[in-house]
Each structure stands twice: as structure tokens, then as C-alpha cells.
Amino acid sequence: MIKRFYNYVFGSPLRNRVALFSLMLTLTPIFLLGSLSLYFISISHHYDVHRMEEGLLSQKIEEIKKSFADTLGVIDLQVAFTQKSQIRLDDQEFLLENIIANNRAFTRVSFIDLRGMETQKIYASGAKTPLVDVSLLPEFTEPMLGKRYMSDVYYTEKGPAMTIAAPVHNHNGDTVQILSADIDLTPLLSNFEGIELGSAGYMLVFDRQGNVIAPTRSGIFQRNFASAERVQSVLRGGESTGLDAHDIYHGYLDGTPVIGAAKHDPTTGWALLVEWPIADADDIIGDVRNQIFEVTLASVLVILLVVPLLGNRLVQPIRLLARGAEKIGKGDFDGAISIKTNDELEELGNRFNEMAKGLKRLQELRNEFVYIVTHELRTPITAIRGYLEIFYDEGKGKVEPKLWELIEPVKQSSNHLNQLVNDLLDVASSEAGHLSLEIKDFVAEPVIASVVHELAAIAREKQSALTFVAPAESHTLKADELRFKQILNNLVSNAIKYGKQGGAVNITLEVKGGLLVTSVKDDGIGIPVDEQQKMFQKFYRVKSSSSKAKGTGLGLFITKDLVEKMGGTIWFTSEEGKGTVFSFSLPLA
Amino acid sequence: MYKLLSIISVLILVTSVYFFYALSRPTVYTEPRSKGEKSLHRYGDSSTSVENVHVVGFYFVPKDRKVPAGFDWRQSFERSLVSLKSFTEQQFKGRTKITYEIYPEPVVGNGNGQAYDSDDTDHGNPHALVSIANELESRRFLGDDKKNEYRVVYILYEGVGAAGSDNVALLSRKFLTNSEYGDYKESLFAHEFFHTLGLLDNYTLPGALATSTDLMGYGRFVPIENSHIDYRWINAMGN
Numbered sequence: 001m002i003k004r005f006y007n008y009v010f011g012s013p014l015r016n017r018v019a020l021f022s023l024m025l026t027l028t029p030i031f032l033l034g035s036l037s038l039y040f041i042s043i044s045h046h047y048d049v050h051r052m053e054e055g056l057l058s059q060k061i062e063e064i065k066k067s068f069a070d071t072l073g074v075i076d077l078q079v080a081f082t083q084k085s086q087i088r089l090d091d092q093e094f095l096l097e098n099i100i101a102n103n104r105a106f107t108r109v110s111f112i113d114l115r116g117m118e119t120q121k122i123y124a125s126g127a128k129t130p131l132v133d134v135s136l137l138p139e140f141t142e143p144m145l146g147k148r149y150m151s152d153v154y155y156t157e158k159g160p161a162m163t164i165a166a167p168v169h170n171h172n173g174d175t176v177q178i179l180s181a182d183i184d185l186t187p188l189l190s191n192f193e194g195i196e197l198g199s200a201g202y203m204l205v206f207d208r209q210g211n212v213i214a215p216t217r218s219g220i221f222q223r224n225f226a227s228a229e230r231v232q233s234v235l236r237g238g239e240s241t242g243l244d245a246h247d248i249y250h251g252y253l254d255g256t257p258v259i260g261a262a263k264h265d266p267t268t269g270w271a272l273l274v275e276w277p278i279a280d281a282d283d284i285i286g287d288v289r290n291q292i293f294e295v296t297l298a299s300v301l302v303i304l305l306v307v308p309l310l311g312n313r314l315v316q317p318i319r320l321l322a323r324g325a326e327k328i329g330k331g332d333f334d335g336a337i338s339i340k341t342n343d344e345l346e347e348l349g350n351r352f353n354e355m356a357k358g359l360k361r362l363q364e365l366r367n368e369f370v371y372i373v374t375h376e377l378r379t380p381i382t383a384i385r386g387y388l389e390i391f392y393d394e395g396k397g398k399v400e401p402k403l404w405e406l407i408e409p410v411k412q413s414s415n416h417l418n419q420l421v422n423d424l425l426d427v428a429s430s431e432a433g434h435l436s437l438e439i440k441d442f443v444a445e446p447v448i449a450s451v452v453h454e455l456a457a458i459a460r461e462k463q464s465a466l467t468f469v470a471p472a473e474s475h476t477l478k479a480d481e482l483r484f485k486q487i488l489n490n491l492v493s494n495a496i497k498y499g500k501q502g503g504a505v506n507i508t509l510e511v512k513g514g515l516l517v518t519s520v521k522d523d524g525i526g527i528p529v530d531e532q533q534k535m536f537q538k539f540y541r542v543k544s545s546s547s548k549a550k551g552t553g554l555g556l557f558i559t560k561d562l563v564e565k566m567g568g569t570i571w572f573t574s575e576e577g578k579g580t581v582f583s584f585s586l587p588l589a
Numbered sequence: 590m591y592k593l594l595s596i597i598s599v600l601i602l603v604t605s606v607y608f609f610y611a612l613s614r615p616t617v618y619t620e621p622r623s624k625g626e627k628s629l630h631r632y633g634d635s636s637t638s639v640e641n642v643h644v645v646g647f648y649f650v651p652k653d654r655k656v657p658a659g660f661d662w663r664q665s666f667e668r669s670l671v672s673l674k675s676f677t678e679q680q681f682k683g684r685t686k687i688t689y690e691i692y693p694e695p696v697v698g699n700g701n702g703q704a705y706d707s708d709d710t711d712h713g714n715p716h717a718l719v720s721i722a723n724e725l726e727s728r729r730f731l732g733d734d735k736k737n738e739y740r741v742v743y744i745l746y747e748g749v750g751a752a753g754s755d756n757v758a759l760l761s762r763k764f765l766t767n768s769e770y771g772d773y774k775e776s777l778f779a780h781e782f783f784h785t786l787g788l789l790d791n792y793t794l795p796g797a798l799a800t801s802t803d804l805m806g807y808g809r810f811v812p813i814e815n816s817h818i819d820y821r822w823i824n825a826m827g828n
Contacts, residue, residue, distance in 0.1 A: 024598040032601055107815055127772035127812040134807060151802070154817040157679050161817070163802060174628050182815060209820050224824065229620050248617040257617040344704050357612075 013373040015311030022307050026299050033293035045258075049281050050242040052197060053261035053274040054090035054245055060192070060203065065267045067188050072148055075179045076102055077416050078167045086113050086177045087168070087452045092120040100124050107161065111168075113180040116140045119177075139165040139180045146175065150268065153207040155222060159186040160213050189214040198283065204229050205250060208269045212252075220253060227251070234262045234271035242274075251275045317345040321352055331431075333360030363431070371428035377421045378391070384414045416552075423554040427538070430561050437480040437565060441589040444477050444484070444516060445470045447506055451488045459496050461504065466496065468507040474507060475516050476589040479566045484586065488518065491582045492556045495522035498552070498580070515568070526576035535572065536560045559584075624802060627797050627827035629684045631739070635827070639786055642677075642739045644689040647730065648762075651702040652749040657766070663767045666691050666745055671773040672813055673782055680818045681828050692730065695747075699724060705747050710747035713781075718759040721746065741785045751777065753784025755795030771807055775813040780804055788822055 077095070078088060087095070096109045110121040116135020123129070125387040134140045136142065142149035143165045151163040165180035172484050192214035195203045205214035210226030219428045225231045229250070230240065242261035242323040251258035265272055279286075318338040324337040333356050341348030347515075355373055388411050391399075399407075452468050459466040479483065495505040497523040527535065527542055534540045539553035563570045563584045574580035601806035631637040648662045656662060674687040684788040698721070700703065707716040721744050725731055734740050752759050758781040764770050770777060785803060786791075791806030792799045799807035800817055 024595070028601050030599050031606075035604070049649075108811075123812065123813070123815070125812060128814075129773050129810050129812065130769075132807055132810050133796075133798050136800050137802060137807060152820065154803070154820065155680065156817050157676060157814045161815075209824075211820065224828075245616065246618045248616065249620050511773070523668075574738070 010515040012247055012311060013314045015315050017304065018311050018314065019307040022303050023300065026303060027296060030292065030296050030299060034296075038288055038292065039287065041288055042282075045285055046243065049259055049276060050261065053201075053242045053259070053276065056195070056197065056203065056220045057261060057272050057273055060272055061263060061265050061267075063191055064265050064270070065587065068150070068267050071103075071105065071183060072150075072164060072166060074106070075109075075164060075166045075181055076098060076148075077166070079170050079176060079177055081166060086119065087111065089120060093122070096120055098522075099181070104180050105185075105187050107158070107181040107184050109179045111164075111369045112180055114141050114144075114175070114177070123497060134180075139163050142174065143167040143178045143180075149180075152209060153185065153211070153213050158184055158190060159216065160207075161185055170522055176227060180273065185213070186216070189216060189382065193217060197255075197274065198280045200280035201274065202253065204273045205233065206271040206273070208235060208466040208586075210235060211270075213270070217571055218253060225252060230260070230262060230273070231271055234273070235262050235269070248278065251277065286431075299345075315346075317349060321349065324352055324356065328356055329358060331363070333357070333363060352540065353407070365430040367428055370431075373397045374421050374425040374428055378425065379416050381414065385418060388414060420552045423552045423558060427554055427561075428557075430565070435565070437483060438479060439480055439566070441476050441478055442474045442481045442484075444509070444518070447481060447485050448488060448518070451485060451492055452507070455489070455492050455496065457491065462496055462499065463494050463502040464499050465504040466507075467504065468490070471509055475511065476514055477586050478589040479568075479586045480562075483562045485558050487584065488520075490559045492519040494551075494555065494580045495520050495524070495580070495582070498522060501523035503579075511588065512585065514588055516588050517583055517585045519583040521579065521581040523579040526578050526580055527572075527574040528576055532574060536570075545566060593811070604692055605635050620685075620806055629681060629827045632789075632826050633821060634787060637739065638684050638737075639739045641824070642685060642687050642741060642786075643735070644673070644687065644743050644782070645731070645742045646670060646689060646691040646743045646745065647725060648692070648695040649698060650695045650724075650743045651698040651700060651705055653701040654747050656747070657762075660762070660766060662695065662745065662762070663691060663693075669775055669778040670743075671764060673779050676779055676813055676816070677774075677782070680823060681826075684828060689743075696725065696730065699728075702748050706747070708723075713752035714759075715752045715754065716747055716756060717748060717750040718744065718752040718757055721756045721759065741782065743782065753781035756785050760784050772812050773810055776804060776809045776811055776816050777812060779816075780809040783818065786819070786826070791819075 005444060024232070065368075091216070092111045096111065099109050100106055100195065104124075107124045108121065111119045112134060112246055113119050115133075116137075117133050118131040119263070121131060122337045124370060139149055139151070143344065144167070149165040150164070153160050155161070161182055161184055163180065163182050165178055167175040168177040168179050170176050174441060190207065191206055192203050193216070195201075195215075202215070202218075204212055204218070204220075207213045209224065210228070210231050211222055211224050211488075213221050215221065221584060226235075233254075240260065240262045242259050247260050248257060249260060250256070251260065252273070253275065257278045259278055259281050260273060262271060262273045264270075320337045320339060324335075327333075336353040337349055339346045392411075448468055449470065452466055492507065493506060499505055503523045506521045508519045508521070510519070531542050535542075536556050538557045540557075541551060541553045560570050561582065563586070566586055568584055568586040570582070570585040572580055572582045628635075628638055629640045631639050646653050646666050648656075648666060650656060670689045670691070673687065677687050678685060700720075705717040707714050708753075720741060725742065727742075731742065741754060742757045744757065744764055745765070746759050747762050750759050750761050751764065760778055760781050764777045765774050788805050791801035791803065802808055803819040803822075804816045805818070805822070
């Protein structure tokens, strides 16, 4: 089964070539165009990623700016007078209570006088703590210089927080007091929770010291990355676009390779980083690539399935033609080949059939010619032999010895010519379809004995021992008795002819599976291995110089034809210098 | 011709396959970063780890004084220690573990209150801290230090004082009971504890003007849930 499959797949070089070229012609453009499209998609995709990351960063920076503008706006107080003294304590308390009530992010608000002493303080929790001198703290010193103050982020039990402060002005722009507040950054930083780019991208926010302040639920919250090259650079005011080679790096969150972009937030001095895992960001490229692979694979499968079918359509007619040609080569002109492909191959098949018919007619004409010629030759040859017989009979004692010497070669030549004509006639008869066989039952042993008797004289001339030991039981054959005798005659006379001087020729019988096998063994010169395949060809004679035997070269051809026409087979085994055994089988009755 | 076609096709295929794989595997830049976290240690002393801190609390009462009636000192002490634990572990992001135990009975001092009190209230009466700590040591209240543990003795003192040094802290009981300290008493409690971790006061002397907003300065007057330790001290301790 494996061999059959192998032969089916690889047994036709033409079909395999067609399959290979089909594959190459299909896959080359797919891969070429696929690679080009993948390349260009990749480039444009990188710019898309950059734009998305930049867009997100800009959006968040804007949000921070607005949030702090709103928050700082809350403590941007202006008294409605030209007073230079601080706000009344009652009014301070009222204002602070309002700020706390209306701004949930504020956890503490204080008024500070111009000496740096807290004058009023309220906690959103309602806690009461002493008023403290903060004159050395930047929440006082900075606003005293007319600036708004924003501290570094610090971390309380409630979460990240920041202190802000601003001067309270009168209409002339004089600072009359300072308003300071602690704000809970959790509401602002909650905007950075759950930011998604694709399905796995995220944003990290670093405070001015390089601590991660968002997302608060990430595993790296409050971890310090001040020593990281990228974070350092951004905190110093730099940025990255996501387009440089260095913008593909191991992410800060968990080390996964990411495409990162970063910006410095001018409002707070924070660093905002967007990181998008490459596997997710380039998902689309992976999809395109996979689609190209799928199309390629499908194409290969289709080609491998379809090409054998198409190839067979091409190869099958060629094989039919080859088989037809082989049959014609063996002389079988019958059996037209049928090619129904409606194309040039069918036309070729039809022409082939016409050619076969033509060759058959030619063969028939040739056979007829040979038959007629040999038949016609027989008449003069018979006359020559007849007159020679009379000459030999009547001429004894009357013809000079010298004349006998001249006439002897004539007699031999006429015998040879007669044999040749007979053999040619046999061949021609067979090929012309004139050969008739009289198949009947007969006992083989007496026929063999008669052949032995007839050829005994020739054997004696060569001093060969011709033996046939008849078996105890006789064997009845179903064949043509005369032709059986003719076959045996040919084989035994060959054995004597090519046997050793003083050698032995044995005839034996054996029954094998309903067949009688007759074997003729000699101990002669044997047949060279390189000539054994041609033994049954017309006119073939072994080219051994050691043999002086004469013949027409048609004997074995005729013998084989006769055996096969009677339903048997003929074969031989031979070893040069040791002898040959010719065997043939015929059906038993 | 067939050979040429085959060669060209193979070249194109190989190039294409390269494209496929080159595009899907970009080079990842390895950024230089610091190699991991340092060990958390006492401020200014990198040889002393504070990753495991065990606080042993003693309520110390001079022999001429009594525990105020109605004062559940154990509960008050425990509440402060719980608050301290929560605050400290949060500030160090879980890198330190605080455990505590409270000596079950008030320790009655060998001396009267005068023996422990002093006039150095600006500095929080360190005399009381030293003398009481020595007494606890000599009276074998302390036992041996355990390996891999940083032991802090916290003395709740029935007298005047608020100090912290090395691994001993002392706080007057009044800070836990007087209503004026009600909303920030835990901050005061924690402030003295952080001295035992090596942190210094962030206020001026004299005058007590805060020089930082964190627990060691202004933040000791702030409810503990609003307070913090300045990031510079935390970073310097290896966090």
C-alpha cells in the first residue's frame, strides 16, 4: 500500500514537474506580495501606534493641567477690598468650611498669616490639631514670593497626596494672607486606572522623584525608578515618541517587551509613560502574517490535491500511448487506445490508432508476401531435391567420383534451402494466421521414442549418447501431435548439434501442476549469458566461434511460437562450457 | 531555464520568510537599571536591618505615682501600636514588618518621679528615657535581642517626656489621654518611634519651627492618616 501510494505520488516525473512549477508560480507571488504588504503595513502600523500613544499622553497631560487649574483655582482667593490686613477669623472659618465642603479632594485647608503662623485650619475629617508656625516651610515661603506652590507627592495612609498653597491678594495685588491645602490625589490618579491601549497597553505616572504614583493598583506602585534611563530623561523634560529603536524595551510593569512613549508634564513635573506590549500592539501584523500563511498553506494543499488529478489527465494519455507503442513493438497491432480529452492528446491518440492500423495492414501484407513467396519457392526446391534423389539413386556406379564431389555440396545446399523455406513457411503461416493446430489427446512417450529413433543416426555421427528413459506411467497430452514432434525434433537436434563430441543428450519428463514438462539436456558449449535473452528471436544464432553448427536461426522462434500456441511455456537454463537444458510444458489431457 | 526559475523562486521564498520573521521579532532594547532593592536599614546605619522590628512596650510608673483611674493603659497602648504598625508598613511599602508585645503589668519604678523627670522639656526629657531604659535593663525586663530582629523598647511613661534614641522611645502617658492631643496623638507616638529608626527631628531648637511637613516636623501635629515620612529619609533607608 505504501509502495502504491509512493508510486502514485512520485511515480510520474512529468506530473511532479507540473506540480512543482504550479507551486512555484503560485507561492512566489503570494510570498512576494505578502512580504511587501506586511512590510508596508508594519511601517504604517508603527506610526499608528505612535499616534495613539502620543494622543493618549497629550490627553492625560491636558487632564492634569485642567485638574490642577481647577484645584489651584479653588485656593486662588482675592479679597474684595484694598485691605492689607488678613481676613477676619470668622470669615476664614467660613471660607475654609466652604472649600472643604465643595472640594472632596481637599483633606486640609489652612490660612497662614504673613508671619507664617497658621490662623485657621480645618480637616475634612473634622480632626482638631494645633495651629503651627510654618514660616520655614515652602507652603509659606513660596506664596510669599507671589508664586503658587505645589509640593512633591507624598504618600499617606489614604493614598498619594500633595500640598498646594497660594497667596491671597487684595485688589492692588498685595498679599494679605496665604491659603494652603493638602489634596488627596486619588481622584485625579484614578483617571489613570484602567487605561487601555489595545487590550494590554497601559500608562504609568512617575512623580518628580521617580516613584510610580499611578496606577495605584499596579504591582509597582510607589516603586522608585529614578535610576532608570528613560524615567530620568523624561523627568528632566525629555520625551520619547515610540518610533526610535530604543523605544522598544522591557516594560517597567513586568518586563514584557513593549513599545513605549513618554512625555513630561509641565504642570506637575511628573513623567507620563505609555507602554504597549508588542505582542498586543503588533497583533494586527500577526493577523496579516497568519492570513498570508493560511492562504499559502491552502494554496499548497489545493495544488497538491488538484495537480495530481490534472497531471493524470496529462500523464494517462501519454502512458496509454506508451503501452500501445510497446504492444506494436511486440507485433500486436490490435487493441486501439482510447483517449477522450477533447484536445490535442485525443487527436494524437486517434492518429496513433490510424498508424497502428496502417502498420497492421503492412504486417499482414508482408506476411502474405512471405507466405506466398516461400510457398512458391517450395515447388522449385522440391523439384531440385527430387532430381537429386533420382541422380543419387540412378547414378551409383555410373558417375565419376569427381562428379560426386561436385554434386554433394549441391545436395547439402538444397537441403539447407529446403529447411529454410520450411521454417520461413512455418513462420509466415503463423504470422499470417494460416497456422492450424490439431489439438487432440495423444500419449507423449511413443512420440518421444520415435524422435529418438529418427535422430539416432545424427547422434551416432557425433558419437553422442541420446537417451530417453520412459517413465513407468505414460502421459497423455492435449496438443498437436505433429507439432509436439516438431518441437522435440528441434530441441534434440540442437542438443546434439551443440553438444560435446562424444557427449550425452538426455530427454526427461516431469509432471507439474497439470502440465507435462519435457526437458532436453546436453553437456555442450552452453550459451553465453549476454546472448541468452535473444535466443528466441528470429534469425538469431549464438555468435560462439567454437560451434560449427549450421542453422536458419528460426528453429527456436518457431518452437516457442508452437509451444505458446498450444498453451505451454518454454524456457532454458545454460552455463557456458557445461551445457544447456531446454524445457517446455504442455497441458496434460 | 528550469534551474534558473527554481533558484530565483527559492531566493524569493527565503527572502520572504526572512521578512516574516524579522518583522515579528523586533530587537528589544535592554535599558540599564539598578539591580534590585537594597536592604531596609536604620537611617545612617546600613549595617542594622529594620526589616523585622519588634516593639516591646512597657508602661512605666514611678513608685510614687499611680495609674490614673479609668485609664485603660493596655488598650490605649495597643491602639497606638496598631496605628504605628499600619503607618510604618504603609510608608515602607510593606518592606518592614512590625510586631509588638506589651508587658502585661505596669512596671513600677525603683525611684520616685523626680528621679526620672527633668527640666529638659525642649528635648523631651531624654533623662527619663535613659534612666528608665537602664532600669529596665538592670531589672532584666528586656532579655536578649533575637537574631534578625530589630528590637525597640517603647516606654509609656507616667511622667513628662517625649524622646526617642537608638532603639528606645519614650512618650508621656498624657499625650495619649489628654484631649488636646486627641486627633494627633498617634502621630506623636509614631514620631518618637521613628527616632529609634534613626530619623532626626525636623524642627528648629529653640523655637520648634518645623522645617519639613513630614512626621518628623510639621506632620507630628497632623492626624496620622494625613501624615507621612519624607521620601528622602525613606530612600536613604534603602527603600
